[in-house]
Amino acid sequence: MDEAIFAGGCFWCTEAVFQRVKGVERVKSGFCGGHIKNPAYREVVQGRTGHAEAIHLTYDSERVSYEDLVAVFMATHDPTTLNRQGYDVGTHYRSAIFYLNEQQEKTAREVIKNMEEKAVDTDPIVTEIAPATAFYPAEDIHDEYYNNNREQGYCQNIIDPKIRKLMTGFKELVK
Incomplete structure (x- = not known):
């Protein structure tokens, strides 16, 4: 099993997206x-710690590539807003790819470069690409948030559209 760490705003959103990607075995x-x-x-x-809300995932690279994971990540949040995702504002909501090795860094930079060359976004991509520091699990109450609270307005208005982007843009990667 391989590992990856992404920060794309509220971790409830990124957890919900990656739980639905084939080959992803665990999301924390x-x-x-x-x-x-x-x-x-x-x-x-x-904003006192410098941390970003992030997810740590364990995945089977035989079933899904790191490149595909980065592509899903970039497509299911707004990589062009600095320290913000929708209504969530602050450095802890920044867009970041925390790489665990040189190959992950190279892949992340290539995916973003390709997006920029294709002008996927009209605004500049501000996603931070940085070496991973220690990952600290959040309190258990945050686990499975979307799956356990789909009726809540935040889930319906913020997370559901991200899930739809995954389902329509990456059909071949959905469990």
């Missing part, structure tokens, strides 16, 4: 890219 919400050990959610959302 948490925090990465900060400067203190074992941050609590309340500290992260106050």
